[in-house]
Amino acid sequence: MEITKQLKFNKDGLIPVVVQDWKDNVVLMVAYMNAEAFEKTLKTKKATFWSRSRQKFWIKGEQSGNIQKVKEVYYDCDADCILLKVHQVGDSACHTGYRSCFYRKLSFTGNTRITGKKIFDPKKVYGK
Secondary structure (H helix, E strand, O other): OHHHHHOOOOOOOOEEEEEEEOOOOOEEEEEEEOHHHHHHHHHHOEOEEEEOOOOEEEEOOOOOOOOEEEEEEEEOOOOOOEEEEEEEHHHOOOOOOEOOOOOEEEOOOOOEEEOOOEOOOHHHHHOO
16 A cells, blocks of 8 residues: 555664553554555454564454544654554453553652552453
8 A cells, every 4th residue: 555655664674552442542552564464454454463462463452342443543743653543342441351561650759659540350261
């Protein structure tokens, strides 16, 4: 696709992706895409990423059922970061069972507080 050529992927061929709930703008997660994952996302309207640890494609929610239906796609002024606005099916984006991966709030004194609540038990979903 023409737009893929305009994006600036890093030396590993990846671009960071911020995923945000399209209704309330909560930041759900951050992941990475390569050019093929980006194009698959546009084609299927399901958030598809490149797993750096597993070195393979993954469709968000393919195991848990908590898929992300893409509603809008943005890219920043430098064309080196993507923002997906999604409908989060199953209401949980984090593999740890929370709605958002950003469920830990850090104070300026260095203390951490859990701000979210678990929606599902990852051991039951992933068997780990």
